[in-house]
Amino acid sequence: MLYPNKVKAMLNINKKGLMQELRRTFRLDWTGIHGAPHWARVRHCGLMLSNLSGADLLVVELFAFLHDSHRQNDFRDPQHGGRAADYALSLNGSYFLLNRLQMDKLHYAISAHSDGEVHDDVTIQTCWDADRLDLWRVGKTPDPKYLSHFGRQLIEPAKFAHPFSL
Numbered sequence: 689m690l691y692p693n694k695v696k697a698m699l700n701i702n703k704k705g706l707m708q709e710l711r712r713t714f715r716l717d718w719t720g721i722h723g724a725p726h727w728a729r730v731r732h733c734g735l736m737l738s739n740l741s742g743a744d745l746l747v748v749e750l751f752a753f754l755h756d757s758h759r760q761n762d763f764r765d766p767q768h769g770g771r772a773a774d775y776a777l778s779l780n781g782s783y784f785l786l787n788r789l790q791m792d793k794l795h796y797a798i799s800a801h802s803d804g805e806v807h808d809d810v811t812i813q814t815c816w817d818a819d820r821l822d823l824w825r826v827g828k829t830p831d832p833k834y835l836s837h838f839g840r841q842l843i844e845p846a847k848f849a850h851p852f853s854l
């Protein structure tokens with residue numbers, strides 16, 4: 689997908705360096721259900737949603753790359769959000785530069801992303817919408833009650849982002 693120049697300019701992340709760091713530290717299958725293809729779909733969906741919701745693009749993009757980065761298994765791992773949130777904090781200033789408010793939002797969005805909450809902050813909810821819309825990949829239909837107004841509009845389109853859903 690082509691993003692407007694304004695959007696590109698706001699995505700201020702050393703992606704090559706960050707991907708190398710994630711390749712080095714990620715313990716699971718890189719192409720598995722919580723690996724890089726999932727992060728790419730969450731990113732794609734998150735950036736589309738951000739254009740509708742007005743969410744912070746940098747926070748949403750970093751959420752996509754980092755939220756599942758510290759899973760220890762592909763099944764039940766309730767602490768993975770907290771580990772990934774602290775990891776994100778440790779990377780701030782190395783591969784990206786978030787201010788305090790942005791970092792607080794990213795930390796909370798990552799730490800609570802699998803707790804089944806909804807949030808009235810558009811950036812946090814956009815992160816969660818993007819992740820939840822990729823539930824199609826594991827054969828689950830995203831539940832509208834956990835999505836924002838904008839996220840609900842993408843339930844059906846998101847189905848076709850995953851090859852096994854076609």
Ligand SMILES: [Fe+2]
Nearest residue numbers: 726755756819
């Ligand atoms: Fe995820």
